[in-house]
Amino acid sequence: MIGKLTGRLSSTATPGEVLIEVGGVGYCVRTPLLALDLLKNTGSEVSLFIYTRVAEDALDLYGFPTEEELAFFKQLMSVSGIGPKTALGILNVADVTSLKRAIAASDSVMLTKVFGIGKKSAERLVVELRDKIVMISSSTTLGAASSNDAEVVEALMALGYRADEARGAAKEAQGESVNERLATALKYLGAVKHT
Numbered sequence: 001m002i003g004k005l006t007g008r009l010s011s012t013a014t015p016g017e018v019l020i021e022v023g024g025v026g027y028c029v030r031t032p033l034l035a036l037d038l039l040k041n042t043g044s045e046v047s048l049f050i051y052t053r054v055a056e057d058a059l060d061l062y063g064f065p066t067e068e069e070l071a072f073f074k075q076l077m078s079v080s081g082i083g084p085k086t087a088l089g090i091l092n093v094a095d096v097t098s099l100k101r102a103i104a105a106s107d108s109v110m111l112t113k114v115f116g117i118g119k120k121s122a123e124r125l126v127v128e129l130r131d132k133i134v135m136i137s138s139s140t141t142l143g144a145a146s147s148n149d150a151e152v153v154e155a156l157m158a159l160g161y162r163a164d165e166a167r168g169a170a171k172e173a174q175g176e177s178v179n180e181r182l183a184t185a186l187k188y189l190g191a192v193k194h195t
Helices: 033-038 067-077 084-093 096-104 119-141 144-158 163-172 178-193
Strands: 004-011 017-022 025-030 045-054 059-064
Touching (some): 004 025, 017 045, 059 067, 059 084, 067 084, 067 119, 084 096, 144 178, 163 178
Parallel strands (some): 025 059
Antiparallel strands (some): 004 017, 004 045, 017 025, 045 059
């Protein structure tokens, strides 16, 4: 499986696709339209993180300038009914940060601009990804303490607690290590359920 391609940009003639030449072999890679703006100079060296899709009749490569975009693309495809073409269509609507912000805010309107995604599909996508997006964005913006909180939230959700319950308990958690914070979060949740 191909994970990353670094080579010379041969062509951007086809909308949504680039041709990257690596060691004399040209790879046709589908990319978000926003990535094409970065890949304007034919002949320049480019590097893309690759998602490889193998099907009975095709081997498709999807390329992204950053690992964050690739990770978000995979996250979109984790939603039932969303395949690579639809996920790429979603990434064509706006940049990753704006899409994550819209999903975290439960704003499905932006997603309905994608061909093939109706109101119900957009709402399902928001519901399935909202808590994951909030958890990831909170862990990346607040530093080490919130990194521990993100682990506590993830552990509580694995134990069957809802995302909102887990986040509330993580805010009340005390201690230095993840284990200490998890223990106090569980005590907090136990006390809340008995009141």
